[in-house]
Amino acid sequence: MKRVYAREEVCMACTLCEVHCLVQHSRSRDLVKAFKRERPRPLKRLRVEERGPLSFAFQCRHCPEPDCVYACVTGALTKGEDGVVLVQEDKCIGCWTCIMACPYGSIERDLAQGVASKCDLCPGEEIPACVKNCPNDALVFAEEGELAWLSTTT
Amino acid sequence: MEELQRIANPFGDDKAMDACGLFGAMHLKGETFSGRDIIIAMANMCDRGNGLGGGYAAYGIYPDYAELYAFHLMFEHRRAKEATEAFLEEHFRIAEQGEIPHRPVPGVTDPPLLWRYFAEPRPGTAAPDDFVVERVMDINTRIDGAFVFSSGKNMGVFKGVGHCHDIGNFFCLEDYEGYLWTAHSRFPTNTQGWWGGAHPFCILDWTVVHNGEISSYGINRRFLEMHGYYCTMQTDTEVVAYAVDLLVRRHHLPVELAAKVMAAPLWTQIERMEPEEKKLYTVLRQAYASLLMNGPFTIIVANRDEMIGLGDRVRLRPLVAGVKGDTLYLSSEEAAIRLIEPGLERAWIPKGGEPIIGRLADARVSGQGAALLDQAQGQ
Amino acid sequence: MAFYDYLIVGNSVAAVGAVEAIREVDRSGSLAIVGEEPHPAYSRPAISYLLTGEKTPEQLAYRDPDFYRRMAVELLAPRRAAAVDPARRRVTLEDGACLDYGKLLLATGGRRVTPPIAGADRPGVFGFISIADVAALKEHIERHQARRAVVVGGGLIGLQAAEALLRIGLTVTVVELMDRLLALNLDRRASATVEELFRSHGVELFLGAAAKEFRPRPGEERVGAVALAGGEELPCDLVVLAAGVAPRAELAREAGIRVVKGIAVDQHLATSAPDVYAAGDVAEAYDFLEERARPIPIWPNAYHEGRTAGLNMAGRERSYRGETAMNALHFFGTPAISVGQYDPPQEGYEVRELAGEGFYRRLVFKGEVLVGLVCVGDAVDRCGVATGCIRDRIPLSEEFKEKLLADFRFLSLPEEWRRRRIRGEA
């Protein structure tokens, strides 16, 4: 399945992926409203890590064998036919077992709603918002087999 | 020089722009024929000109003076004639001279003085051809009101302001017998008719008639200037003539290759050639880039041995070739050939950039389409 | 007489894991589950939400309502297995039905440990591990207008019950044998945090205290007080007894299958009997940290075991990767997570801690490898990154130990591992 991969050699830590992820997961889908009006404030589903010249954005891998799904005590986390790992918020009880289990650290606590929050690959969008809005192509939406070029430095 | 430019080009244009009708006929074995048919053919293409210029080049017309340079001159006034004759006397031995025969024709008015001289450089002159070229340049640029419009041996150029067939009649060309004729009718858009500005253009026994407007004129001219050619007439024809002279006479390129300099194959075509050929054309294009003739043109270039027809590489102006027996015809319009030679064996339209060459030496036509012709003739 | 290619005894998470795995490999083989509860598989760790009324039993369903049909599973429930005959590949149910199987999975789970306390069977004393337990408790509270509860057992289940009871308005006292809460789940410092939480919410804690007897209310059978070994008597309207669980391995034992504490299994989750597998709380699966098999009665492990068993049963060979102890707890909105050897049993471990307001993190290293962690409060965020370090035995230099302690980020991982993680090569 296609996943979002980071190319750290061209990520400039602008965090626009985070901004647009948040907006994509807001009710209004409007930048200003999503950030300034909506309560509870929508959450971004990926994070940018940065230290010195090194930076990259990261989100759920939608693992073939998802530890989070296997660990989920209520069945709120599911891996669909399309491979996308989703949280059913009405089933989630906020026990954070998934956070404990996910080796990618890709599930965040939505404290306002008390449920897990994670990348859903932007259902309905051909390309996830983070990838679409990355100004430097530092995020790519690709099949695993297309990864060879990810590490290119020249 | 300044004066001449002003006369040739009273509006100070960069260069003359004109559309034209061309015609050429050559007997490949050197048998001569009268200019009558040529005049008829040009009359048939009368619409290609506008009455502001016409002219002919005829080869083989002065067999009695075959070893002498035949200078055709026009003078605006007597003073010019006197000055020129003094100049000629100084540098040449004049064997014969006289007014060029002509008769009144309604469409031809205000002719200049038209005079011809059969002459040779004074004994001891090295490189007589170069000497002649330089002296012709001297007359054309330094003597006010004088202009040499023909300077080859056993050939002559006849030209003036008027429709081409009127000019032919004016000069009584039916009375001349030549083996190679070219003709030109002119449709200038920007210059007043001036006798010297009519075609053909001639230097030594090279003549050029030309239909077209060479967009590369500016750089062709600057390149030729680097090689000592001073273009005084702002005509493409002049530039073509000098280019041919440089390439063939001075740089010893075969005429076929000179044609390939002026109408160079595309780089994509060169790319597909065999290595040796590819190298040849690559080097020619690189070295003679400034002699590529760009824009629409058809030219007929002639000398005592050859008649060459060439169109630009994307074939923006017409050229038809035809053959009957040992006679090669080149024309802007096929109808003009058929008019004078109803029994034409074959007529074809050469590809752009591919020269058609009639050659006296081997009595053959070569060039694109000619191979088929050989076959046909062989059968 | 019925035959199933796959028969599963038990209908909880291990069974679901097995079913999903079997169906990944074999869409058509016949499959049946024998479940003793009337419900479809449900989220046992969430039953306290039933008590508080935040969830209905239907909402506790572990999978969607269509699950059994979708998976082509015949759910035989409520029915109970009485015996297994590995030689004849047959399971006999209590109602006399005989089910023959191609492959059998024993996923019978655990049962509540009942300590030797007098009056433990008295009305008003409840367990807290099933929907039935909660239903009975709830009914008792309503019928008797119960106001005071004593929870015996300061472990995970006991404290979940305690918080839920408190939230529905009861006064709650917790009695714990050990000198701290959650002794099996957290280190001492984290326990103290949890104790403080409970105390601050008005829960009285008796630590290091043993319940000696559940005494009746005057004139009634039902419980009225808990007497402690120290002499105190705690009056109450009900008792929740949560003293731990033990594997329900009787079926296996009686069938001659090898049982230690739980059912012994190999790396394929196969038992000593041919074509009989075991998974979940009843099994003794491999602990990769302890490097030995032992029952670890936690939900995620049960799923992994069930899944591994299911794949092997369906013919796709898969070795159990090994799990270890890990717990995600949350009380009064404060989360706490522990993984692995967070309380090192002997010398040779290195402990690093970082604490702040509402934040506590403890990492335990053995040499260069992380072997345990405890996180409380906001420190839990992304702690799976550290769990991954434990599982993958990522060697961490001094630099990265400090980075990891400060922040569970990929930037806290050595470059090679960071790149592998980004590429999704877990």
Added chain:
Amino acid sequence: MKSYVLPEFWVDRDDYRCIRCGVCVNQCSYDTHYYDPEDDVVRAREERCTGCQRCAVFCPTNALTIRTHPYEYRPNANWRKENIRDLNRQADTGGVVLTGMGNDKPLRIYWDHLVLNASQVTNPSIDPLREPMELDTFLGAKPDQVDVTCGRVQGSLPPQIHLSTPIMFSAMSYGAVSYQAQLSMMRAAGEYGTLANTGEGGWRRELRVYGASTIVQVASGRFGVDRSYLNEAAMVEIKIGQGAKPGIGGHLPGEKVTPPVAETRMIPVGTDALSPAPQHDIYSIEDLSMLIYALKEATHYEKPVAVKISAVHNAAAIASGIVRAGADVVVLDGIRGGTGAAPKIIRDNVGIPIELALAAVDQRLREEGIRSRASVVVAGGFRNSGDVIKAIALGADAVYIGTPALVAIGCTVCQKCYTGKCPWGITAADPRLGKRINPDIATQRLVNLLRGWSFEIKEMLGGMGINAIESLRGNRLHLRGVGLAEWELEVLGVKGAGR
């Protein structure tokens, strides 16, 4: 010491639109923006702003407008803002006022006073979408005459470099520009079939796969020059001068000489990289000739050797000397040529416009009959394909573009290259900033630039009825001047429009 320099730019932030996302904060390499958590507001330290517009471009809500600061001194035609600001900067530091990019003074831009011809009626224009249109250009010395015997070329031409379009990327050294910027230009040059120039900062080993599209420079510092450097490139260029700073050398401060820069330049880490004002082995034209032939020897006469000079008053005579000294290509860099760092006073005041230099050089070489012996390449201030085609018509074989290439990959000509903090990652030494150029994107943008300009040139050529660029090269009849004095028309060798 209190600085008297007032901010140049004004940061206008629409608070309604500002969502406090922090993108401006993280994108400004000068730390202009900062978030104040106490008031939950993003503020600006305007004195740091260079007007590069990075924040404005990246702000997702378009909340930012960066405009010229409205402060005013008393109006004075002589003492303008810039004069006072420069003077204050100088009084602050006691140093030379530095700047980056090309001359920004309103010197006459002759391109804007030259207009092109097009065919009407007498000569059909050509549609490049449907008919062949050749921009192929060859750099290198051409013979005056080709010797063909028996249909074969005798001997061979001096080395020729083929360009698919007469546009090359100027010399920009690694260190002055980021690795990513240089990589992108070399890749784009390779993809489009033209050349990029390394500048004098050496040539990184991993970039040598682009050798066929690389010009290496031999400048006064001789950084990174060795046998393989010369031989792995397509062409060698001796740099005598640069349009932005004629007569002076270069200076890359030690702090920018990072380990990779040091390795590439073959100098110790952290030492100042000094390019002397002259080449100390060239004090005369015969010395230049010796270096030209030394380089030809080193490259087995297989590479054209170019000589680049600043366009100065006697450029025509110097160019003639360079051609006679054996150079295959003469490069002229005009007064509007760019730079990574130059003393502002020199950039703004020394040299002559490239149009005049080009016209004079081309004419002079023709008059001397040696125009074919060397190609003429011009640089300095080209802004669009119109400028390029006019240069070709004036007589250039090809042009170098620097600033347009940088603008294509983000440069906003803020002129702060010399700080090494280019927020667009172009002239940045900091690896954090260099990453802002994704070489894949930048390469594509540069290729797009070359493609777009080339197509425009084809359209204009077609309009003139020309289908091969050599027919326009030096063809000044297709140019006319507008608003120029007689002497200017004469130098340019063009007529006034209408004539």
